[in-house]
Amino acid sequence: MREELLAIVERNSRIDLKELAVILGVEEIDVVNELAALEAEGIICGYHTMIDWEKTSIEKVSALIEVRVTPQRGQGFDKIAERIYKYPEVNSVYLISGGYDLLVTLEGKSLKQISGFVSDKLSTLESVLSTATHFILKKYKDHGTVLTKKYEDTREKVTP
Amino acid sequence: MRNPLADKIVEIKPSGIRKFFDIVTEMKDAISLGVGEPDFDTPWHIRDEGIYSLEKGRTFYTSNSGLKELKEEICHYTKRKQGVTYDPNHEVLVTVGGSEAIDVGLRAMINPGEEVLIPQPSYVSYEPCAVLAGGVPVIIELKGENEFRLTAQELEDAITDKTKVLILPFPNNPTGAIMERKDLEAIAEVIRRHDIFVISDEIYAELTYKEKHVSIVEIEGMQERTILINGFSKAFAMTGWRLGYACGPREIVEQMTKIHQYAIMCAPTTSQYAAVEALRNGDDDVKEMRMAYNQRRRYLMNAFQEMGLECFEPFGAFYVFPCIKEFGMTSDEFAGRFLAEEKVAVVPGTAFGDCGEGYLRISYAYSLDSLKVAIGKLAAFVERLRAEK
Numbered sequence: 001m002r003e004e005l006l007a008i009v010e011r012n013s014r015i016d017l018k019e020l021a022v023i024l025g026v027e028e029i030d031v032v033n034e035l036a037a038l039e040a041e042g043i044i045c046g047y048h049t050m051i052d053w054e055k056t057s058i059e060k061v062s063a064l065i066e067v068r069v070t071p072q073r074g075q076g077f078d079k080i081a082e083r084i085y086k087y088p089e090v091n092s093v094y095l096i097s098g099g100y101d102l103l104v105t106l107e108g109k110s111l112k113q114i115s116g117f118v119s120d121k122l123s124t125l126e127s128v129l130s131t132a133t134h135f136i137l138k139k140y141k142d143h144g145t146v147l148t149k150k151y152e153d154t155r156e157k158v159t160p
Numbered sequence: 161m162r163n164p165l166a167d168k169i170v171e172i173k174p175s176g177i178r179k180f181f182d183i184v185t186e187m188k189d190a191i192s193l194g195v196g197e198p199d200f201d202t203p204w205h206i207r208d209e210g211i212y213s214l215e216k217g218r219t220f221y222t223s224n225s226g227l228k229e230l231k232e233e234i235c236h237y238t239k240r241k242q243g244v245t246y247d248p249n250h251e252v253l254v255t256v257g258g259s260e261a262i263d264v265g266l267r268a269m270i271n272p273g274e275e276v277l278i279p280q281p282s283y284v285s286y287e288p289c290a291v292l293a294g295g296v297p298v299i300i301e302l303k304g305e306n307e308f309r310l311t312a313q314e315l316e317d318a319i320t321d322k323t324k325v326l327i328l329p330f331p332n333n334p335t336g337a338i339m340e341r342k343d344l345e346a347i348a349e350v351i352r353r354h355d356i357f358v359i360s361d362e363i364y365a366e367l368t369y370k371e372k373h374v375s376i377v378e379i380e381g382m383q384e385r386t387i388l389i390n391g392f393s394k395a396f397a398m399t400g401w402r403l404g405y406a407c408g409p410r411e412i413v414e415q416m417t418k419i420h421q422y423a424i425m426c427a428p429t430t431s432q433y434a435a436v437e438a439l440r441n442g443d444d445d446v447k448e449m450r451m452a453y454n455q456r457r458r459y460l461m462n463a464f465q466e467m468g469l470e471c472f473e474p475f476g477a478f479y480v481f482p483c484i485k486e487f488g489m490t491s492d493e494f495a496g497r498f499l500a501e502e503k504v505a506v507v508p509g510t511a512f513g514d515c516g517e518g519y520l521r522i523s524y525a526y527s528l529d530s531l532k533v534a535i536g537k538l539a540a541f542v543e544r545l546r547a548e549k
Contacts (some may be wrong), residue, residue: 022459023458070481077421155199157185157195158185158192158194158283158507159181160177
């Protein structure tokens with residue numbers, strides 16, 4: 001049940017427990033227990049909502065920043081990653097294989113705010129060697145959901 | 161002017177579903193639960209392979225029986241799923257949908273006057289195809305109390321000395337019924353004893369929700385007397401690509417290929433390339449779709465239970481087949497009123513044979529959200545009918 005349950009709540013965390021139990025073919029109490037276990041084990045880390053901010057009047061700017069750093073003795077990349085992820089405007093920090101070390105995603109009110117963060121805070125950190133900032137111009141698909149098109153049922157209405 | 165038409169064709173009834181289709185199409189805002197094809201798009205990697213084949217200019221005929229690569233993949237797949245071996249060079253025919261395989265199979269095997277056993281309720285094309293092949297369709301009426309499985313006794317009772325072929329349509333459209341190993345073993349004994357052949361339409365083989373689908377060809381002594389039909393429409397959500405196949409004994413497949421060669425030439429080349437990709441890398445897609453269908457199936461069974469609507473639990477395809485006998489209406493009347501009053505289209509069971517009377521086919525090839533809206537309307541309708549009584 002675990003894999004299927006996770007697949008469902010990853011797409012729809014608002015689904016009600018009774019319905020979850022029905023479509024999984026188990027008792028409601030089992031769903032409650034399993035969700036509690038998944039939360040306790042840190043497997044389910046939150047129940048977020050996907051918002052396409054572009055469709056609102058609220059201004060938001062997102063950027064991806066490639067960061068090259070010097071790993072620190074005994075602590076590798078963890079220490080520097082922690083210093084970066086503690087900033088609330090940072091959305092995510094990933095350690096990456098390849099041409100650079102950390103991929104930082106960031107959300108801010110304006111270009112200026114983000115560039116300010118990069119020049120004042122990020123690039124001045126001692127172990128940061130270089131940064132490259134990419135502003136996101138348009139989101140086509142996010143978290144497996146296509147943002148630019150709505151599903152339309154184009155099938156014939158009745159077929160054998 | 162002389163009558164330009166052939167009597168045999170004129171006598172064939174148009175599909176019952178067609179009549180209903182015309183009414184539904186006129187109602188702009190009708191919600192439909194009447195669709196017999198997946199709601200999923202063909203997985204992108206499969207579509208991409210089709211596009212790529214066009215870009216590379218693979219726009220010619222393939223060999224009559226199909227692309228060698230595809231026939232080999234079909235054999236691997238059948239080995240992997242059913243554990244049976246077919247020779248890709250002589251025992252496989254790639255067809256334009258499973259539908260063509262049914263037609264060609266019957267034409268290859270039936271002499272005038274020979275009887276074709278057709279369990280019903282079932283897909284609409286078996287009976288006309290049997291007639292077109294010069295055969296005499298003999299209907300076996302499956303029963304709700306057997307969960308619409310074919311029993312050995314029902315089969316035995318229908319066999320005469322003219323019986324040539326049994327069509328075995330499981331997992332079943334419209335009932336969602338399946339045949340498990342024990343059911344197949346029971347009928348296989350009758351089939352062998354009377355020395356008849358089987359055309360097994362297993363187009364929904366990937367969509368079962370109990371244990372893995374068992375094919376009749378897995379039962380001892382059955383592969384040599386069975387045409388196994390499958391295809392890409394349901395498992396890989398590829399209905400519009402029109403691609404299916406038949407596997408069977410060489411002597412039958414060779415004759416089927418001859419008909420196919422003269423009538424069709426070959427199945428669409430683009431679709432064949434896409435299908436190779438589907439069989440090579442499509443298992444995860446199938447698993448995901450099966451999981452989604454199963455969730456919807458459980459949702460519907462629970463909803464019927466809550467509204468007190470009688471329905472056996474179907475373990476195959478993507479249909480449920482609830483019983484509406486309690487309302488004292490025919491299936492046609494029920495579906496007609498439901499459409500008129502709630503604007504939801506379901507298909508009367510009688511579209512799939514007279515013995516579908518008293519039942520409805522409800523498809524769950526729809527998102528859970530769409531199902532919820534439609535089922536809410538069904539609950540209200542059922543409530544109203546009961547109050548009327």
